[in-house]
Amino acid sequence: MSHVSQIRVKVKSLSALKQAVHKLGMQFQENKKTYRAYLNGQGSCDHAISAINIPHADEIGVVKINDSYELRVDSYGGRSYALEQIAGAGCSKLIQTYTQIVAVEEATKLAEAEGYNVNVEEDPQTGETVITLRSYD
Numbered sequence: 001m002s003h004v005s006q007i008r009v010k011v012k013s014l015s016a017l018k019q020a021v022h023k024l025g026m027q028f029q030e031n032k033k034t035y036r037a038y039l040n041g042q043g044s045c046d047h048a049i050s051a052i053n054i055p056h057a058d059e060i061g062v063v064k065i066n067d068s069y070e071l072r073v074d075s076y077g078g079r080s081y082a083l084e085q086i087a088g089a090g091c092s093k094l095i096q097t098y099t100q101i102v103a104v105e106e107a108t109k110l111a112e113a114e115g116y117n118v119n120v121e122e123d124p125q126t127g128e129t130v131i132t133l134r135s136y137d
Contacts, residue, residue, distance in 0.1 A: 007071035007091045013102055014047075014069065017062070020097035024086055027052050035061035037074035045072065049087070049094075057082040060091060071095075100129055107131055 011017050021028040032048040036059045045061030046069070060083070061072040071091055075084070087094040108118045108131075116133040123130060 007073065007095065009071065009091075009095050009098070011062070011069040011071065011098065012067075013105070014062075016101040016105060017069070017098055019101050020094055021049050023097055023101075024094060025052060026050065026086055026094075029059075035059035035072070041074065043072055043074065051082055051086050054082045059083070060087065060094070104129060104131065 018028045027050050029048040029050060031046070033045060034042040035045050035048040036050075036057070037043050038058065043061045044063070046064045047062040049060040049062060049071075051057045051059075058074055062069050063072055071094070073083070073087075073091060075090070088096070104120055108120065111118050111131075111133050116135050119132040119134070121130050121132075122128070
């Protein structure tokens with residue numbers, strides 16, 4: 001029996017998703033057409049995300065739907081525990097990291113178009129991203 005969930009996020013930037021996966025210490029497997037699911041099952045996908053050094057853990061499927069991607073994961077059974085420790089329950093950590101990367105990219109693009117110098121830093125204690133804009137008019 002499968003318990004595949006479609007994660008409610010539209011991934012528009014595959015590049016930002018790859019960065020988020022890397023930042024969390026996971027592996028993005030480009031063009032992998034199946035992902036591991038409960039009881040040695042497999043789901044169809046366009047790409048897969050896996051935990052590094054946990055060879056039998058479930059994986060996240062990345063599925064293209066029109067002009068975006070959705071994430072699919074089978075969160076049932078013990079093998080999903082390792083994946084959840086890294087990506088978060090319901091991929092919450094992965095989604096948060098992806099959203100942060102997209103927000104910083106978009107804010108930087110808009111600020112630079114208006115002539116601002118942009119500096120992005122992450123506070124190591126809080127994990128917050130601090131974006132500083134400077135204009136030298």
